[in-house]
Amino acid sequence: MKNDFLDIGGHKFKSRFILGSGKFSLDMTRKVIENGGVEMATLAVRRANVGGMENILDYIPKGITILPNTSGARNADEAVRIAELARELGCGDFVKIEIIRDTKYLLPDNAETTKAIAKLKAKDFVILPYMMPDLSAARDMEEAGADAIMPLGAPIGSNKGLLTKDFVKILVDEIDLPIIVDAGIGKPSQACEAMELGVAAIMANTAVATANDPGTMAKSFKMTIEAGRLAYLSGLGRVLENRGEASSPLTGFLEE
Amino acid sequence: MREFTDATDYEEDMEHIDSTILKDVLKRSSEYNPDVYTNRDVKSALSKDSLDSEDFGALLSPAAVPFLEEMAHRAREETRKHFGNSVIIFTPLYASNYCTNQCVYCGFGSRNKIQRAKLTGDEIDKEMEAIASTGMQEILLLTGESRIHSGPEYIEDLVKRATEHFSIIGLEVYPLNASEYNIMQKAGADYVTVFQETYDPKVYADMHPGGRKRNYSYRFNSNERALMGGMRGVGFAPLLGLADFRKDVFTCGIHAMEIQRKYPHAEISFSLPRLRPCMNKNLVANSVTESQLLQVAMAYRLFMPYAGQTISTRERPVFRDNIVNICATKISAGVSVGVGEHSGTENGDVQFDISDPRSLEEIKNSLLANGIQPVFKDYVRV
Numbered sequence: 001m002k003n004d005f006l007d008i009g010g011h012k013f014k015s016r017f018i019l020g021s022g023k024f025s026l027d028m029t030r031k032v033i034e035n036g037g038v039e040m041a042t043l044a045v046r047r048a049n050v051g052g053m054e055n056i057l058d059y060i061p062k063g064i065t066i067l068p069n070t071s072g073a074r075n076a077d078e079a080v081r082i083a084e085l086a087r088e089l090g091c092g093d094f095v096k097i098e099i100i101r102d103t104k105y106l107l108p109d110n111a112e113t114t115k116a117i118a119k120l121k122a123k124d125f126v127i128l129p130y131m132m133p134d135l136s137a138a139r140d141m142e143e144a145g146a147d148a149i150m151p152l153g154a155p156i157g158s159n160k161g162l163l164t165k166d167f168v169k170i171l172v173d174e175i176d177l178p179i180i181v182d183a184g185i186g187k188p189s190q191a192c193e194a195m196e197l198g199v200a201a202i203m204a205n206t207a208v209a210t211a212n213d214p215g216t217m218a219k220s221f222k223m224t225i226e227a228g229r230l231a232y233l234s235g236l237g238r239v240l241e242n243r244g245e246a247s248s249p250l251t252g253f254l255e256e
Numbered sequence: 257m258r259e260f261t262d263a264t265d266y267e268e269d270m271e272h273i274d275s276t277i278l279k280d281v282l283k284r285s286s287e288y289n290p291d292v293y294t295n296r297d298v299k300s301a302l303s304k305d306s307l308d309s310e311d312f313g314a315l316l317s318p319a320a321v322p323f324l325e326e327m328a329h330r331a332r333e334e335t336r337k338h339f340g341n342s343v344i345i346f347t348p349l350y351a352s353n354y355c356t357n358q359c360v361y362c363g364f365g366s367r368n369k370i371q372r373a374k375l376t377g378d379e380i381d382k383e384m385e386a387i388a389s390t391g392m393q394e395i396l397l398l399t400g401e402s403r404i405h406s407g408p409e410y411i412e413d414l415v416k417r418a419t420e421h422f423s424i425i426g427l428e429v430y431p432l433n434a435s436e437y438n439i440m441q442k443a444g445a446d447y448v449t450v451f452q453e454t455y456d457p458k459v460y461a462d463m464h465p466g467g468r469k470r471n472y473s474y475r476f477n478s479n480e481r482a483l484m485g486g487m488r489g490v491g492f493a494p495l496l497g498l499a500d501f502r503k504d505v506f507t508c509g510i511h512a513m514e515i516q517r518k519y520p521h522a523e524i525s526f527s528l529p530r531l532r533p534c535m536n537k538n539l540v541a542n543s544v545t546e547s548q549l550l551q552v553a554m555a556y557r558l559f560m561p562y563a564g565q566t567i568s569t570r571e572r573p574v575f576r577d578n579i580v581n582i583c584a585t586k587i588s589a590g591v592s593v594g595v596g597e598h599s600g601t602e603n604g605d606v607q608f609d610i611s612d613p614r615s616l617e618e619i620k621n622s623l624l625a626n627g628i629q630p631v632f633k634d635y636v637r638v
Contacts, residue, residue, distance in 0.1 A: 022340060022342065023336075023339070023340025023341065023342065024340055024341060024629070025341060025624075025627065025628070025629045026629055045636055046633070046634055046635045046636040047631065047633060047634060048633070048636075049393060049423075049632050049633040052391055052393060052632055052633065053391045053620065053630075053632055054620075054629070054630055054631065054632055072635060072636060073638075074521050078638050081638035082636060082638055085636060085638065101520060101521045102520040102521065103516065103520065103521060103522060103523050103524065103562055104516060104520065104560075104562055106562070157337040157338050158337070159337065205340075206336075206337055206340070209336070209340045209341070210333075210336045210337065210340075
C-alpha cells in the first residue's frame with residue numbers, strides 16, 4: 001500500500017476519492033475535503049464567480065488539485081472553450097470533460113467527448129472524460145489522448161450504485177488507463193464494491209451532499225474506498241456464486 | 257369551422273412553424289379531468305421513481321391534497337438529487353412598460369391609465385450598474401409587449417448592454433420569430449420565458465381582447481421558436497388564477513415535456529406566478545391558495561425532477577424561504593417591478609405589487625441561514 005498511488009498522466013495521488021462539488025454548501029467544502037482525505041475536487045467552471053460572491057474557487061483549500069469540469073457544454077467545441085477558460089482562471093491543467101445533450105437524463109455523449117479529447121490533448125491538458133461505459137468508445141478515448149476514463153455507474157444524482165458493473169469491469173480489464181467511476185455511487189458500500197473490481201478511484205458528490213452529515217459521510221467514503229482498494233490488491237478469493245462445484249467429477253473416467 | 261389555432265389568424269409578420277406540439281398538448285389537456293383520481297392513484301404516483309403524465313395528473317388533483325407533507329418529502333429528495341442545495345439568485349429589470357395588449361388582469365394593459373416609461377440607453381446603463389453593484393450576476397430583462405415602443409432593435413440593444421454587466425441574461429418580452437430570437441441569442445441572451453397565461457383557449461380569448469397577444473398559437477409556439485433560434489433554455493407557466501389552475505398546470509407540464517422530447521438539450525424551467533392585485537382591482541382572482549401553489553410546485557418537481565423552478569416576489573417571504581427547501585431552485589431578490597426604480601432615473605408605474613421586497617443581501621443571508629447555497633452564476637457562455 002505504501003507505494004500504491006493513483007497515477008493520472010504522471011501526477012500521483014495517494015487518495016482515490018475524488019470529490020464532486022456543487023451540490024452542498026460551500027462552507028462545508030473544507031470539512032468534507034479534510035474528512036475524506038480528498039486530494040482532488042471537481043469544480044464546475046460555470047459556477048466560478050471570480051471576484052463575486054459565493055465563488056466556489058475561494059472555498060477549495062490550497063494544495064488540492066482542482067479538476068474543472070465542462071458541465072454545460074453540449075458539444076466538443078464548447079467543452080474545449082470551457083477547458084481553456086478554466087486554465088485562464090488558474091485552475092491548472094486538469095479537465096474533466098462532460099458533454100451532455102440531454103437535460104433529462106444527463107447522459108454523456110461519447111462521440112463528442114472523443115473529439116474534445118483530441119483537441120484538448122493538443123493543448124496539453126490532463127484529460128479525464130466522463131463517459132458511458134462502452135469498450136469501443138473507451139479505446140477511442142485512450143487513442144485520442146485521455147489520461148483516465150470515467151465511466152458512469154448510474155445516471156448522475158441517482159444514487160443507484162454500480163448499475164453498469166459488468167461494463168465497467170470490461171474497461172478495467174481491457175483499458176490501460178485508470179478507470180474512475182463517476183456518477184451513481186450512492187453509498188460507501190457501493191464505492192467499496194467498485195474498488196474491489198479494480199477501478200482506480202471513485203468520484204462522488206450527491207451521495208455526500210444529500211447525507212444528513214456530509215462531513216462524516218466523506219469520512220466513511222474514505223474508509224470504504226481504502227478497504228476496497230486493499231481487497232483488490234490482496235487478491236479476492238474465488239467466490240462461487242450460483243454454481244457449486246459438482247461433487248462427482250465428470251471427467252473421472254479419463255485414464256491418462 | 258376554422259380552428260382557433262389556424263395560422264391564417266396570424267398577422268403577416270408572425271412566423272408559422274411546422275409543429276404538432278400544440279395540437280397534441282390541447283388534446284391531452286381536453287382529456288384531463290382532475291376529479292377522477294383517487295387516493296390510490298396518488299399513492300401509486302408517490303411510490304414511483306419516474307412519473308408519467310397520469311401520475312402528474314393525480315398529484316395535481318384534489319385527491320392529492322391530504323398528501324402534501326408526503327409530496328414535500330419526495331419533492332425535496334428529488335430537488336436535492338438534481339440540484340443539491342443550490343438556489344440561483346436573479347433579479348428582473350423592467351426596461352419599458354408600454355404595451356399594446358389589453359390583458360384584463362395586468363397593470364400594464366394598454367387601456368390602463370398608468371404612467372408609461374421607457375429607459376433610454378444611458379438610463380439602461382445606470383440601472384444595470386446599480387443592479388450589478390449589488391453583486392447580481394443574472395438578470396431577467398422585461399419589457400411591455402409593444403413592438404412600437406420597445407421593438408426588437410431596442411431589446412437587442414438592451415441585451416448587448418446587459419452583457420457588459422451580467423453573466424446570465426434572460427428575456428421576458430413579447431413573442432418573437434425564430435430569426436429574431438437568434439439575433440437576441442447572438443447578442444447575449446441565454447434563455448426565454450413566455451408565459452401562456454392560460455392554456456384554456458376560451459378563457460384566453462376572454463382575457464386577451466385586443467393586441468397581438470390575442471393569437472393563442474403564436475404565443476404557444478414561442479418557446480419552440482426560441483429554441484429554434486438557439487436559446488439555451490425556455491421557461492413555462494400559466495398565470496395561476498385565470499382559469500382552472502389544475503388543468504392549466506397539467507397542460508403546461510405536458511407542453512414542457514413535449515418540448516423537452518423534441519429538443520432534448522433544452523433547459524426547461526417552470527415559474528409559479530399567482531395572480532396578484534394590480535390596477536384592475538375589480539378583477540377578482542379565481543384564487544389559488546398558498547397550499548395549492550405548493551401542490552403545483554411539488555407536482556412539477558416530481559413529474560419533471562430535472563426542471564428548474566422559479567419563485568417570484570409575488571409570494572410572501574416565509575413562503576419563499578420554505579419553498580426553496582422543497583422544490584424551487586431559483587429566487588428573485590432586490591426586486592423592483594417599476595421602470596427605472598433601481599437607479600431612481602425614472603418612475604413608470606408597477607406591473608403588480610410585490611410581497612417580498614428583500615434586498616439581494618437579505619435574500620442571500622436568509623438562504624445561508626436556511627442551509628441553502630446561494631448561487632450567483634451557473635452558466636458560462638462560450
